[in-house]
Amino acid sequence: MPNPRLTGLGCGLFCAAVMLVLGALTRVLFGGSPTVYGVLFLPVCLLSAVWVRRGDLTSAPVVVPIGFAAGLVFVADGGDGFSGWVVGLATALATEAGWLYGGTLVTGVIVTVRKVRLMRRRRRVAMAAGTAAVAGTAAAGAAAAAAVSRRGGAG
Numbered sequence: 001m002p003n004p005r006l007t008g009l010g011c012g013l014f015c016a017a018v019m020l021v022l023g024a025l026t027r028v029l030f031g032g033s034p035t036v037y038g039v040l041f042l043p044v045c046l047l048s049a050v051w052v053r054r055g056d057l058t059s060a061p062v063v064v065p066i067g068f069a070a071g072l073v074f075v076a077d078g079g080d081g082f083s084g085w086v087v088g089l090a091t092a093l094a095t096e097a098g099w100l101y102g103g104t105l106v107t108g109v110i111v112t113v114r115k116v117r118l119m120r121r122r123r124r125v126a127m128a129a130g131t132a133a134v135a136g137t138a139a140a141g142a143a144a145a146a147a148v149s150r151r152g153g154a155g
Contacts, residue, residue: 004051008059011052019071027074037075038099045103049110061108068100
């Protein structure tokens with residue numbers, strides 16, 4: 001299984017590009033079924049949340065709705081002209097909000113779990129480093145006391 005690490009921008013580009021392709025395929029193979037498109041959106045959300053870098057975790061829940069809207073261009077039924085297309089896109093966003101919220105929730109939960117695990121790991125490392133520093137200070141103090149006692153006192 002590939003394990004790429006995407007930046008925030010890379011995560012957005014990945015999500016938008018994949019959803020554009022899936023939207024076009026949904027239009028061709030399934031007649032633009034919004035349900036099929038919504039179901040296909042969920043694995044993209046999961047992959048976006050898993051593949052984003054640790055430093056860019058907060059960007060994943062932001063970019064997946066943008067990707068959803070990008071691919072919805074092919075799925076939305078629009079009327080004649082630009083205004084009909086915009087109305088069709090707005091209607092599709094409104095009627096398919098459940099898939100959009102569900103996918104964003106999946107992404108948010110995965111990202112939150114990853115962030116909590118990262119914070120716990122950092123805390124353990126900091127605690128271990130602090131314990132080692134205290135132990136190192138105690139060992140250095142004992143060595144200094146031994147050296148002083150070998151010299152015959154403090155003076």
